[in-house]
Amino acid sequence: QLVQSTFFPPAEGVMLPTGSFSNRVAFITGGGTGLGRAMTSTLSQLGAQCVIASRKLDVLQQTAEEISSQTGNKVHAVECDVRDPQAVARCVERMETLTGLPDVIINNAAGNFVCPSERLSPNAWRSITDIVLNGTAFVTLELGKRLIQSRKGASFLAITTIYAESGSGFVVPSASAKAGVEALYKSLAAEWGRYGHRFNIIQPGPIRTKGAFSRLDPTGAFEKAMISRIPTGRLGKPAEIANLAAFVSSDYATWMSGAVIRLDGGEYVSMAGEFNELRRVTPDQWKMMEAMIRNTRGS
Ligand SMILES: CCCCCCCCC/C=C\C=C\C(=O)SCCNC(=O)CCNC(=O)[C@H](O)C(C)(C)COP(=O)(O)OP(=O)(O)OC[C@H]1O[C@@H](n2cnc3c(N)ncnc32)[C@H](O)[C@@H]1OP(=O)(O)O
Numbered sequence: 001q002l003v004q005s006t007f008f009p010p011a012e013g014v015m016l017p018t019g020s021f022s023n024r025v026a027f028i029t030g031g032g033t034g035l036g037r038a039m040t041s042t043l044s045q046l047g048a049q050c051v052i053a054s055r056k057l058d059v060l061q062q063t064a065e066e067i068s069s070q071t072g073n074k075v076h077a078v079e080c081d082v083r084d085p086q087a088v089a090r091c092v093e094r095m096e097t098l099t100g101l102p103d104v105i106i107n108n109a110a111g112n113f114v115c116p117s118e119r120l121s122p123n124a125w126r127s128i129t130d131i132v133l134n135g136t137a138f139v140t141l142e143l144g145k146r147l148i149q150s151r152k153g154a155s156f157l158a159i160t161t162i163y164a165e166s167g168s169g170f171v172v173p174s175a176s177a178k179a180g181v182e183a184l185y186k187s188l189a190a191e192w193g194r195y196g197h198r199f200n201i202i203q204p205g206p207i208r209t210k211g212a213f214s215r216l217d218p219t220g221a222f223e224k225a226m227i228s229r230i231p232t233g234r235l236g237k238p239a240e241i242a243n244l245a246a247f248v249s250s251d252y253a254t255w256m257s258g259a260v261i262r263l264d265g266g267e268y269v270s271m272a273g274e275f276n277e278l279r280r281v282t283p284d285q286w287k288m289m290e291a292m293i294r295n296t297r298g299s
């Protein structure tokens with residue numbers, strides 16, 4: 001952590017009023033681990049009945065038991081590989097039996113690893129883009145069609161990343177697929193408002209989770225450099241994303257649709273500005289540079 005992080009301590013308590021999601025059903029892909037788990041925990045504390053889905057049923061079941069024993073609200077675990085549209089349809093059928101169709105859908109499941117693009121096999125490309133782009137599309141279309149048929153409104157949220165906008169070397173399948181997810185959600189925000197559906201996007205900056213850090217910085221060698229470019233001087237916390245996700249999915253945000261919200265401690269703008277490296281210039285060096293600039297005559 002950098003010294004300025006003391007100005008920006010994370011508030012990790014649940015932000016919305018108790019009961020904000022009473023009588024609501026939330027469906028969270030990848031809800032067994034990391035940020036998905038944090039979002040499930042927050043929504044469950046706020047009164048939602050949650051359904052979490054991913055490939056590893058044992059992980060989901062453990063998370064579901066832990067959260068529901070803390071909150072007293074049901075959390076259902078449903079096995080689902082989002083790359084398989086038939087598995088997604090079966091998962092949604094199971095959810096309809098357990099809870100009925102959801103009011104809140106969070107597309108959070110993802111796959112990623114750092115790799116020079118010249119080392120990527122076709123299957124490596126397919127693996128990431130299938131989870132991130134096709135998986136989000138299969139979940140969104142399956143639920144969207146059923147919600148439209150039932151004339152039920154819903155809030156859809158996709159978790160992308162700050163480099164969905166800029167692109168990034170060494171995570172090219174993820175960057176391409178996340179950019180596709182953003183196009184999907186912005187497009188559906190325009191098309192499906194008439195069915196009562198809102199679509200929003202959160203772009204998190206770096207937040208320590210085992211899933212992300214073990215695949216994106218396996219040796220830990222890049223963490224210090226990464227934190228040094230974050231103006232608020234620290235990583236994000238899962239609870240910070242969870243509070244934002246809860247707000248975006250809540251009745252306090254019914255006028256929000258098609259929004260792309262970056263929550264990254266300022267990392268994106270810090271990397272983007274051409275002159276931002278001048279942060280390193282000392283007051284004495286500024287004195288000298290200013291004198292040089294002022295003494296310049298003509299062009
Ligand atoms: C600069 C410092 C950075 C520090 C941290 C920064 C944090 C900021 C983060 C920003 C964005 C984060 C975005 C994220 O999405 S993080 C979430 C990450 N979580 C996960 O990835 C969880 C799920 N992942 C997985 O299950 C696997 O990793 C998976 C490979 C994506 C899928 O598993 P599976 O279906 O079992 O796939 P296979 O193992 O069969 O592999 C398919 C295919 O891919 C090739 N492959 C796998 N790993 C690598 C690798 N490391 N490098 C190159 N290729 C790889 C594998 O060989 C297969 O291809 P082939 O059949 O041709 O051999």
Ligand SMILES: NC(=O)C1=CN([C@@H]2O[C@H](COP(=O)(O)OP(=O)(O)OC[C@H]3O[C@@H](n4cnc5c(N)ncnc54)[C@H](OP(=O)(O)O)[C@@H]3O)[C@@H](O)[C@H]2O)C=CC1
Nearest residue numbers: 030033034035054055056081082109110206207209211212
């Ligand atoms: N942590 C960070 O710094 C950042 C994370 N993000 C995004 O946040 C989200 C959560 O990431 P994070 O919590 O860090 O990482 P995790 O690895 O913990 O989360 C990824 C989840 O996706 C699930 N998943 C992977 N493949 C599939 C599949 N084929 N079908 C269903 N579920 C699948 C995994 O469960 P299982 O293995 O059981 O299938 C896992 O629970 C992702 O969208 C990621 O891109 C974005 C920017 C920064």
